[in-house]
Amino acid sequence: MRSVELFVGAGGLGLGVSQAGFQPAAVMDWDKWACDTIRENQKLGIDLVSEWPLHEVDVREFNFEDITGDVDLVTGGPPCQPFSLGGRHKAHLDSRDMFPQAIRAVRNLKPRAFVFENVKGLTRTTFANYLEYIRLQLRHPEMVEKKDEPWLDHLARLEDYETRGRYRGLEYRVALRVLNSANYGVPQKRERVFIVGFRSDTAIEWHFPEASHSQEALLWDKWRSGEYWDVQRVRKKDRPVDEKQMQRASRLEARPSQAAWQTVREAISDLPDPEKEPRKSAGIRDHKFQAGARTYPGHTGSPLDEPAKTLKAGVHGVPGGENMLRRPDGSVRYFTVRESARLQTFPDDMIFHGSWSETMRQLGNAVPVKLGRVVAESVRDKLAVIKPRRAKGT
Known part of the structure; x- marks a missing residue:
């Protein structure tokens, strides 16, 4: 199965996805230090990352049409500063919010499934409306905002469309949950929100993995x-x-x-x-x-x-x-x-590029590899029993 990893960073989620058996068609990040970490490990021949097709690029400038063939899974952790407790909490007003690009990737690639993650802060009451806005855009990624349309007006149109119940074109069934990494065997009490979607034509029934610890x-x-x-x-x-x-x-x-x-x-x-x-x-x-x-x-x-x-x-x-x-x-x-x-x-054989503070930044932004693998494996197991089909409009 083929995947595309956005905002790979030091590779936490990407490694978990590769461990689950997905073969990346593209892996990308704009951060030079994070990309240098991946490149150094590729030079060392580190398993899993050695064959990653890495792109050091601002995802806003990436042309997804350059990726040929079907994509089964799109994954990534859109930069979380707009929602982090340590950030400035500007959400949709923050130019660092990359959820619009994650949605664009889904719209262009039409994967059978996607997995996006972010900090728990995204679920705070302050961001409730914006989180619903993200969910509805992922539900109906082809219903794009109009030129100069305020996001609340776009949200209202999405709500009208959602409640009408008669959908055309690309549609996803979306589930969202906060997961505590410690409950899945990670030696860290790290809570992340995961947003998982399956293309509606797959007719997949899925729920988040049960806690193992x-x-x-x-x-x-x-x-x-x-x-x-x-x-x-x-x-x-x-x-x-x-x-x-x-x-x-x-x-x-x-x-x-x-x-x-x-x-x-x-x-x-x-x-x-x-x-x-x-x-x-x-x-x-x-x-x-x-x-x-x-x-x-x-x-x-x-x-x-x-x-x-x-x-x-x-x-x-x-x-x-x-x-x-x-x-x-x-x-x-x-x-x-x-x-x-x-x-x-x-x-243990993976190394990290940059000063102590820089490498700690990369690690502090990462998804625990084991948690990423657990979620990716649960998605893989469902996709494996469904014969791939081209999405509508392709």
Whole structure:
């Protein structure tokens, strides 16, 4: 099956889609640093990205008609600054909003399905009308806005068309949900909104993948069975005390059937501490100690025995209190690039181009590879049982 990846960045979603078995017909991003990351990994022959047809281009200038043949899936994470908690919240007024280009790609390529993701902030009440506007445009991508038409007027026309119930041309069935990465085996509590659509002529019934991991299972393994501490070889005297977690665990009647949330310790325990063991760390690519970590209210780092807090890109480099590890003794340090890549479930052989702050920006903007793969696999499994057909009008 063939895919097109928009706004690839460091490749989190794109890698997940490739791991799910899709073959990219085009992969694109305008950011030089992100494209250099992909190119360096291609030179190294890193699996999956080595054959990516990469385009360093502003998607607004890309001609989708240059892509020949049928496309099964369009994916991407349109730049999220207009909706991010760390951004300026201008949404449709923000020139960085690339959802119009994602919709243009769907309109031109007519894929059998699409998967777009963005920050959870897109679902805030402030953006409710605009989120519905995005959904309806993806439902009816050929119903384009008129010249100089205000977006609210275009929304009203889309609503009229939607409620009329008699559609012509290209149409998609669209589902939307916020997914917590930790619930799918990612060692990070990272929430992203996914928008998934199937072309209406496929007649596919689909729902988001069920969670495979749970916090309750981790609570049980820590505070009821003690299995977590035993497997991690943490002595009783070194185990942190968390009264709230212990109380929650005591109320569980049985261990949940899901796997336990994955923790920071599980993700990085085989890596030497770059602050305490600099010589051992020196031989590991992208695993260098970065000084300057400090805590302040609301920014206290990620506990070692929990999934990490959401890694952030920051507006001007890495925020002072973010992207830190908090040890059981309360001391903190920044995660290295390699550790951050682990928390985002990137392959260990993948390297990242640029300074520490630049690479952390790429990682902070990425979709966890494992989460991208889980969603892409669920879409692939549905598409695999439906014989491809050309969309109407092609």
